[in-house]
Amino acid sequence: MxxxxxxxxxxxxxxxxxxxxxxxxxLAAVAGTIAIIVLVISLSIGELAKLVPxxxxxxxxxxxxxxxxxxxxxxxxxxxxxxxxxVQAYLQNLADKLSRAHQLPEEIKITVHYLDEPVINAxxxxxxHIFIYQGLIxxxxxxxxxxxxxxxxxxxxxxxHPIVALSRGASIGLILSMLxxxxxxxxxxxxxxxxxxxxxSRSQETESDIxxxxxxxxxxxxxxxxTDLFNVLKKSNHILSPPELLSSHPLSEKRIEKLxxxxxxxxxxxxxxxxxxxxxxxxxxxxxx
Amino acid sequence: xxxTNIEIIPGRKIVKHLGMxxxxxxxxxxxxxxxxxxxxxxxxxxxxxxxxxxxxxxxEAVDRMKQQAQAIGANAILNVRFSTSSVAAGAAxxxxxxxxxxxx
Amino acid sequence: MYDLIIIFILLVLGYVFxxxxxKRHFRSIIKREEQYRDLLTFSKRFPLDAxxxxxxxxxxxxxxxxVDYFKxxxxxxxxxxGGRVTTYESLxxxxxxxxxxxxxxxxxxxxxxxxxxxxxxxxxxxxxxxxQVGAVEVYAYGTGLVSNIDQ
Numbered sequence: 001m002x003x004x005x006x007x008x009x010x011x012x013x014x015x016x017x018x019x020x021x022x023x024x025x026x027l028a029a030v031a032g033t034i035a036i037i038v039l040v041i042s043l044s045i046g047e048l049a050k051l052v053p054x055x056x057x058x059x060x061x062x063x064x065x066x067x068x069x070x071x072x073x074x075x076x077x078x079x080x081x082x083x084x085x086x087v088q089a090y091l092q093n094l095a096d097k098l099s100r101a102h103q104l105p106e107e108i109k110i111t112v113h114y115l116d117e118p119v120i121n122a123x124x125x126x127x128x129h130i131f132i133y134q135g136l137i138x139x140x141x142x143x144x145x146x147x148x149x150x151x152x153x154x155x156x157x158x159x160x161h162p163i164v165a166l167s168r169g170a171s172i173g174l175i176l177s178m179l180x181x182x183x184x185x186x187x188x189x190x191x192x193x194x195x196x197x198x199x200x201s202r203s204q205e206t207e208s209d210i211x212x213x214x215x216x217x218x219x220x221x222x223x224x225x226x227t228d229l230f231n232v233l234k235k236s237n238h239i240l241s242p243p244e245l246l247s248s249h250p251l252s253e254k255r256i257e258k259l260x261x262x263x264x265x266x267x268x269x270x271x272x273x274x275x276x277x278x279x280x281x282x283x284x285x286x287x288x289x
Numbered sequence: 290x291x292x293t294n295i296e297i298i299p300g301r302k303i304v305k306h307l308g309m310x311x312x313x314x315x316x317x318x319x320x321x322x323x324x325x326x327x328x329x330x331x332x333x334x335x336x337x338x339x340x341x342x343x344x345x346x347x348x349e350a351v352d353r354m355k356q357q358a359q360a361i362g363a364n365a366i367l368n369v370r371f372s373t374s375s376v377a378a379g380a381a382x383x384x385x386x387x388x389x390x391x392x393x
Numbered sequence: 394m395y396d397l398i399i400i401f402i403l404l405v406l407g408y409v410f411x412x413x414x415x416k417r418h419f420r421s422i423i424k425r426e427e428q429y430r431d432l433l434t435f436s437k438r439f440p441l442d443a444x445x446x447x448x449x450x451x452x453x454x455x456x457x458x459x460v461d462y463f464k465x466x467x468x469x470x471x472x473x474x475g476g477r478v479t480t481y482e483s484l485x486x487x488x489x490x491x492x493x494x495x496x497x498x499x500x501x502x503x504x505x506x507x508x509x510x511x512x513x514x515x516x517x518x519x520x521x522x523x524x525q526v527g528a529v530e531v532y533a534y535g536t537g538l539v540s541n542i543d544q
Binding site for chain 1: 408412423426427430431432433441463464466467470471473474477479480482483486542
């Protein structure tokens with residue numbers, strides 16, 4: 001019998017492929033899939049969130065309101081308190097009128113909170129609560145411009161943007177923590193407490209801008225002053241952090257363009273400087289400058 | 290003592306079968322080796338500590354099997370097999386068994 | 394964020410060192426296999442037709458090879474999609490051939506020139522869930538004989 005021990009060629013049992021190639025392909029595929037899943041789920045949860053009754057949103061807001069309450073008033077002296085209440089009543093009144101102009105559904109109630117701090121900001125959060133800072137009022141010249149801000153925030157509430165943003169954020173956090181095993185379900189609770197850091201998407205902002213613009217027209221009969229805020233912000237070039245009015249917002253310039261486009265349409269009945277388009281001045285107790 | 294994992298020894302006759310003999314040992318690795326293994330898990334490569342440990346353990350299992358065979362008067366163990374199983378995290382049992390015989 | 398940076402550094406370290414070690418290991422395996430080519434190994438249960446000295450002994454060789462961070466990460470990703478885990482194929486190939494070589498080495502030391510009934514046993518060594526030690530052990534064993542087979 002003949003025995004031999006021939007050499008077996010290399011590379012039969014091993015796939016001849018550069019390890020990095022397969023790795024990068026896998027990484028891209030997995031990351032892409034995760035991104036698509038997160039996007040689809042968060043968008044659909046956002047849509048579902050609109051179906052949550054407003055009362056549920058209000059009671060949810062009650063539970064987590066503790067950290068954004070009005071107890072700042074208690075530290076003020078009598079005259080300051082009186083002024084604070086005056087401003088708050090004025091803003092609430094403005095908001096109520098604009099709510100009617102918005103044709104807000106019955107069950108949605110707007111509550112305005114005035115914060116006497118030099119922050120250029122205003123935001124809407126769960127349960128129809130709108131927060132307006134003195135710093136923002138300071139940079140506005142007319143009631144029309146302030147009304148634009150309030151109407152914009154009311155539009156957010158009207159379209160349920162706070163709860164949509166909250167559900168999207170929470171669902172993304174949940175999915176990512178499930179996939180990566182980092183953190184646990186408890187992190188959702190901590191996300192809920194970060195209510196004020198709700199960030200709205202650009203399409204939501206644009207939606208609110210247009211709605212606010214229309215509300216302004218039905219309230220004042222014209223839309224003078226609607227773009228004042230954006231002009232001011234563009235000039236001062238403020239850098240604003242997440243909870244603030246303009247972060248994640250379309251750039252001021254684009255928003256002005258968009259509103260000017262609307263002007264050209266059916267609402268162009270009042271040209272600039274014409275007598276029909278008077279700006280309403282801010283009341284004296286607000287006019288600090 | 291002849292130990293093989295085949296059933297016959299070429300050119301020799303089995304005169305007596307003495308049944309099965311076995312040897313086992315359960316070993317655990319110490320923490321220092323684990324730390325080194327942890328590093329190796331990043332860079333890859335042979336875990337020499339583990340290799341030595343397992344080799345020693347197998348030798349011990351075979352030794353014990355041989356002791357059993359000696360005690361019953363055999364001079365060879367045929368058809369030896371090994372089996373490894375992890376009993377608990379960090380500990381492994383090494384088991385060797387075979388048939389003790391007397392060769393002429 | 395820091396977690397990601399650490400993972401990235403570990404991946405790069407694992408890739409660079411792991412690939413270098415694998416190449417080196419394969420080179421040494423091929424070289425040593427050439428040295429032991431004249432030692433006949435069979436996985437047949439019974440010795441072949443030939444004359445044998447009346448000598449026989451159990452010979453074996455074992456090796457524990459660790460995965461590197463890159464291989465494990467790539468395999469984890471592959472786990473999500475399924476398919477051929479190429480990074481582990483080469484690892485097991487290395488381990489088996491190394492174990493066989495060590496068995497032959499032992500046979501040579503004992504003066505044997507044939508190994509029959511070669512068996513291979515593979516087991517994975519893991520420890521704990523979090524701080525996992527991933528490694529594979531291969532043990533090759535057989536009966537060494539002295540034959541007069543001419544090649």
